[in-house]
Structure formats: structure tokens, C-alpha cells
Amino acid sequence: GAVVSQHPSRVICKSGTSVKIECRSLDFQATTMFWYRQFPKKSLMLMATSNEGSKATYEQGVEKDKFLINHASLTLSTLTVTSAHPEDSSFYICSARGGTGGHEKLFFGSGTQLSVL
Amino acid sequence: GQNIDQPTEMTATEGAIVQINCTYQTSGFNGLFWYQQHAGEAPTFLSYNVLDGLEEKGRFSSFLSRSKGYSYLLLKELQMKDSASYLCAALDSNYQLIWGAGTKLIIKP
Numbered sequence: 001g002a003v004v005s006q007h008p009s010r011v012i013c014k015s016g017t018s019v020k021i022e023c024r025s026l027d028f029q030a031t032t033m034f035w036y037r038q039f040p041k042k043s044l045m046l047m048a049t050s051n052e053g054s055k056a057t058y059e060q061g062v063e064k065d066k067f068l069i070n071h072a073s074l075t076l077s078t079l080t081v082t083s084a085h086p087e088d089s090s091f092y093i094c095s096a097r098g099g100t101g102g103h104e105k106l107f108f109g110s111g112t113q114l115s116v117l
Numbered sequence: 118g119q120n121i122d123q124p125t126e127m128t129a130t131e132g133a134i135v136q137i138n139c140t141y142q143t144s145g146f147n148g149l150f151w152y153q154q155h156a157g158e159a160p161t162f163l164s165y166n167v168l169d170g171l172e173e174k175g176r177f178s179s180f181l182s183r184s185k186g187y188s189y190l191l192l193k194e195l196q197m198k199d200s201a202s203y204l205c206a207a208l209d210s211n212y213q214l215i216w217g218a219g220t221k222l223i224i225k226p
Binding site: 001038049106108111 | 147149150160162167179206208211212213214216
């Protein structure tokens with residue numbers, strides 16, 4: 001079946017550094033990818049929708065300059081948390097839309113646990 | 118409005134089977150998720166259903182009925198490590214995840 005690979009699974013970084021998270025669709029082309037974030041004791045929230053070859057669409061309240069999303073190819077989208085701060089510590093998960101035969105569905109990565117010291 | 122309902126807490130015995138139900142009402146529907154979350158940890162993805170029917174994955178199975186707005190997670194051969202919260206979430210037409218409050222599953226020896 002279709003697989004979405006998300007890397008890294010866990011990252012610890014110092015405050016002020018930037019962190020890049022990769023999301024790859026391994027055996028299908030994903031024109032659309034989604035990035036989610038879990039806030040402490042809350043639900044996973046959609047951050048942005050990423051379309052290949054165009055600018056990402058961010059949800060209200062998400063800082064575009066803080067969370068840079070690049071979807072340069074049909075199999076890769078990246079989320080870069082720029083100048084990370086402790087409040088950016090969270091669980092980030094990506095998903096890719098794909099499928100054939102009229103049964104399009106979402107496939108999710110395994111998530112990235114980001115800890116900013 | 119959009120709503121997800123699941124039981125607050127369930128208790129089961131080690132080695133037994135338990136079914137956690139979830140009903141949903143969303144504006145549009147793009148699938149339903151089940152997550153497992155141990156206290157203080159990030160959620161772990163268990164399953165994603167978008168078509169009606171049962172999907173089995175080892176000891177865990179997930180069922181979906183789109184016409185009824187209903188899903189369940191079935192856990193077999195329960196182990197003590199299965200004690201956790203199980204979260205049901207539906208994906209609406211805008212690809213936003215609508216979450217239930219979670220079901221705390223307590224496994225007794």
C-alpha cells in the first residue's frame with residue numbers, strides 16, 4: 001500500500017536554530033500534502049495545505065514566515081521551523097493525498113516530535 | 118455543528134476483546150482516524166478508514182460505516198500495555214481533524 005515517510009521522527013534542538021522536517025510519498029505522487037501540529041493537551045490542528053509547485057495555504061493563526069513549507073516535487077514536501085523557540089515544541093505530522101481508481105485517500109506520516117531547549 | 122462522541126472510559130480484562138465506539142457528525146467527510154495515546158506521550162497512529170468496512174491490522178481492527186456516521190476500534194488479546202487513551206477523529210471537507218475527547222481504556226489483570 002501507499003506509504004508516507006516522515007523524517008526525522010524525533011529532533012531536539014537549541015532555541016534559535018531552524019529545523020527541517022521532510023515528508024515523502026514513497027510509491028505514489030501526491031499533488032497535495034497537509035501539515036498538522038498537536039498542541040499540548042489539545043487536538044491535532046491543520047497548519048497548512050501544500051500544493052506541488054505553488055505556495056502553501058496556511059490556516060488562520062499560523063505564521064507563514066515561521067513555518068516555511070516547500071512542495072517542490074510530487075513526492076516531497078518540507079516543513080522548516082525557523083528560529084525555533086520552546087513554544088514550538090510539539091508533535092508535527094504530515095499527510096499526502098493519493099490513490100487510484102476513484103478511491104483517493106490520505107496517507108499519514110509517522111510524525112515528528114520536536115523539542116526545543 | 119461538528120461533533121465526535123466516544124465513551125469517556127472503559128475497563129477490560131487482560132486477554133479479552135474490547136470495542137470502542139465512535140459516532141461523528143461533520144461537514145463533509147474525508148476519513149476517520151484512531152490514535153492511541155499514553156499519558157505524557159505523543160499520539161500514535163493506529164488506523165485510517167475512508168471506505169466502509171473493516172480493516173484489520175494485527176490485534177487492532179477498525180470499522181467504518183459512513184451512512185451511519187459510526188466507527189469502532191476493536192482490540193483483541195488485550196495486553197496491559199494497551200492501557201491508554203484512544204482518540205477518534207474525523208477529517209472534514211476542509212481536511213480539518215475533528216477530535217473526540219478520547220476513551221480511557223483501563224486493562225485489569
